[in-house]
Amino acid sequence: MHKITLIPGDGIGPEITDAVKSIIAASGVDVLWDVQEVGQKALQIYGNPLPDVAIESIKANKIALKGPVTTQIGKGFKSINVTLRQTFDLYANIRPVKSLPGVKTPFSDVDMVIFRENTEDLYAGIENVINEDRVEAIKVITRKASRRIAEKAFEYARQNNRKKVTAVHKANIMKKSDGLFLEETRRTADKYSDIAYDELIVDNTCMKLVQQPEKFDVIVTENLYGDIISDLCAGLVGGLGVVPGMNVGEDYMIFEAVHGSAPDIAGKNIANPLALLMSSVEMLKVIGETRAANSIQTAIYKLLEDGKHLTPDLGGSATTSEMTQELCRLVAN
Numbered sequence: 001m002h003k004i005t006l007i008p009g010d011g012i013g014p015e016i017t018d019a020v021k022s023i024i025a026a027s028g029v030d031v032l033w034d035v036q037e038v039g040q041k042a043l044q045i046y047g048n049p050l051p052d053v054a055i056e057s058i059k060a061n062k063i064a065l066k067g068p069v070t071t072q073i074g075k076g077f078k079s080i081n082v083t084l085r086q087t088f089d090l091y092a093n094i095r096p097v098k099s100l101p102g103v104k105t106p107f108s109d110v111d112m113v114i115f116r117e118n119t120e121d122l123y124a125g126i127e128n129v130i131n132e133d134r135v136e137a138i139k140v141i142t143r144k145a146s147r148r149i150a151e152k153a154f155e156y157a158r159q160n161n162r163k164k165v166t167a168v169h170k171a172n173i174m175k176k177s178d179g180l181f182l183e184e185t186r187r188t189a190d191k192y193s194d195i196a197y198d199e200l201i202v203d204n205t206c207m208k209l210v211q212q213p214e215k216f217d218v219i220v221t222e223n224l225y226g227d228i229i230s231d232l233c234a235g236l237v238g239g240l241g242v243v244p245g246m247n248v249g250e251d252y253m254i255f256e257a258v259h260g261s262a263p264d265i266a267g268k269n270i271a272n273p274l275a276l277l278m279s280s281v282e283m284l285k286v287i288g289e290t291r292a293a294n295s296i297q298t299a300i301y302k303l304l305e306d307g308k309h310l311t312p313d314l315g316g317s318a319t320t321s322e323m324t325q326e327l328c329r330l331v332a333n
Contacts, residue, residue: 002287005057005064006033010040011261012271013067019273019324020065020280023299026328027292029284034061038080039069039261050080058088063287064254065280068261081256082125085118090247090254091145092152093118095230096282102304103238103314110236112216113162115153116226117181118247120145123223141177141222146184152248153220154192164196165189168205168221168229181222206232234258241313244278253286255279269319272311274300277327299330 006021008014024031036054043049049069058064069080084090093116099108126138150167157165167185171178182199189197200208202225209216209229213236221229234243240259247254257276265271277296284293303309309326310316318326 001030001032002063002289003032003034003061004283004287005054005061006035007038007054007064007066007069008035009038009067009261010070011068011263011266013039013069013257013261015266015269015271015320016257016273016276017065017067019320019327020277022324023273023277023296023327023331024280024284024292026331027284027289027295029289029292038066050083055087058084058252058254062252063283064252065276065283066254066256067276068257068259070261070263082123084254085247088247088249088252088254089119090249090252091117091119091148092248093226093230094152094156094246094248095233095243095258097230097233097237097243099237100242100304101301102307103242105236105238107213107236109214110233112213112233113156113160113218114226114230114233115149115156115218115220116230117145117149117221117223118226119223121223123227139174139177141180143180143184146181147188150185150188150220153218154188154195157195157218158192162195162218164198164217165192166205166216166219167197167199168202168219168225169199170202170225172201178222185220202229205229209233209236230258239313241272241275242278243275244282245275246279246282253283255283269321270311270313271320272313273320273324274314295331296327299327302330303327 008017034057036057038054039049042051095114097112099110120140122137122139124140128136153165169178169182171182234240245256245258256279259275281293281297309318309323311318311323
């Protein structure tokens, strides 16, 4: 039996986490879910959106599966996602982006993995009010963080038979901070002579991604650029509802749906659980349940190809429950 922290989250989070639990159970994997509230519900219960009990659960279990959590814009509590990444030193945000059968987009052969440094950059949250007309945000780039995200990307490329790593930066303008990132990435590239390496300025990268995404293999970049690029790339294959996300550190891992909590459709039984389910597939691989992971992945492809049990965001009319039932059937068979 595997004991895993489960964070339902806000909005549609409880609906899609329930769906994923059912599908994993149908695959035959025995999981003891340690359910912890984080976000708006935790704030109501504990007076804290990220209570100590949730932190301790992740520390004990090492692995968590997390639904979306609402972060208010410009006010409210600090981003739970950022806080979790910093608390557990989850330095690598890894986002596989791949074209899917049955999902119509202008592109059919996208297959890339984005490695985003996850703990610093402008997301360090260091902001200073100079006066009523001026606020400054400090961008933090360190040698250690740059080196380890580069090493993670190159090691992944080698282990998964990937051919090229592209470092994305803005060192033409931020010569010292992005320059440091490139310096460490180049040093790492020198250790992996079997992997091709190139560099692209971030704005040029965005243009090339929407022109020829098939040219990209593994991307490694800083926190802010990675946040933007990973969402852009999700759009190439059908949106945030069909891409997995994982946050990885030396000791802990949190697998999550990367889309928002969608409070406007919460409770309507029309939420798409595929992003969280795809994240759980990556989680199952990590805990050694490869057969179940492959079974669920195959079921997802069959569901998308068939096109008969899709939620409205995917062009269908199925409910969350109907999609879940069909996936359970496919997995069980």
